[in-house]
Amino acid sequence: MPALPARLRAVFRLGPGRPEAAPISLRQGRIYLLPTLPGLAFAGVLAIMLVASINYGISLGYAFAFLLGGIGIASVLCAFRNLLRITIRYGKAESAFPGGNVVFHLLIENPDPRRRPALRLFDTGKRGETCFDLPPNTCVETLLALPAQRRGVLPIGRTVIETRWPLGLVRAWSVLVPDMEALVFPKPEVGSPPPVRPPGDRPADLGSLCPGNEDFAGLRAYRDTDSPRRVAWKVYARDGVMMTKEFSASASGELFFNWDDLPTGLPEEARLSRLATWLLRAGQAEERYALRLPACEFPSARGEAHLRRCLGALARHGTEREKRWE
DSSP: OTTHHHHHHHHTOOSOSSOBOSOEEOOGGGOEEEEOHHHHHHHHHHHHHHHHHHHHTOHHHHHHHHHHHHHHHHHHHHHHHHHTTOEEEEEEEEOBOTTSEEEEEEEEEEOSSSOEEEEEEEETTSSOEEEEEEOTTEEEEEEEEEEOOSSEEEEOOSEEEEEOTTTSSEEEEEEEOBOOEEEEOOOOOTTOOOOOOOOOOSOGGGOOEEEEEEEEEEEEEOOTTSOGGGBOHHHHHHHSOOEEEEEEEEGGGOEEEEGGGSOTTSOHHHHHHHHHHHHHHHHHTTOOEEEEOSSOEEEEEOSHHHHHHHHHHHHHTTSTTGGGOO
């Protein structure tokens, strides 16, 4: 018997049950309407006015009741048209660490030459919401922030777009299931020990050097992907030319983070937290590093994109989507 309410909710659940591909267009069959509490009170007052006018033959009461009734019916049509033909497309999903917020970017388009005011977007779990307006013939980027509670893949889930414009008598809404997900990275370990650097495996007289951050090796032309910390600002102030400082490091100075090298008795989540801490430290120091997990491996590299790929692999560890992560 405890499962019966869940089955009933599944029977009467509105909207699609699976993630939808973009774009999502709100057609007539996807928009639902129900009166709000003020709307029910408004209908009750109209009924009382109409009954009183019939009993006492008050012509002005008839006129007033039918006038207010017409306004109520017009508000239903306005609320419905405020959602009709809106199109939703998907933007990016910003990942986060536990305790923060993942942010989903939704592109909501108004194809009509009329404004769509007083719109509200929220998830069915009531974890986050945002209110916005849609100007005529425009596409607005709307952000929906959801709390990141634990490591893993966080889909946006069932989302509702609704309006109670213009009078608040009727609620018009539509249910969406966007095919969007964000990553919740492992929580960094507090007081994590430093990683063990591999011993040098090449003679020092060979001079085998690779890009690093130890010894200054010269200047090169600036690229858009270069870090501002490596820009030769003195050269730019003197000559007006953007140059980037290059450094060198021995090949043995590269870091290698291996799942199997962690202590045997360390729990899985603690292993992920320690690896996340080491990745963040190496990324902040702009060092080259490689990562090996039981299901995937990332060759040595550096940069923001490499860091996010490695952190994403940690977030997906142990999930069904782990092998899809590149």
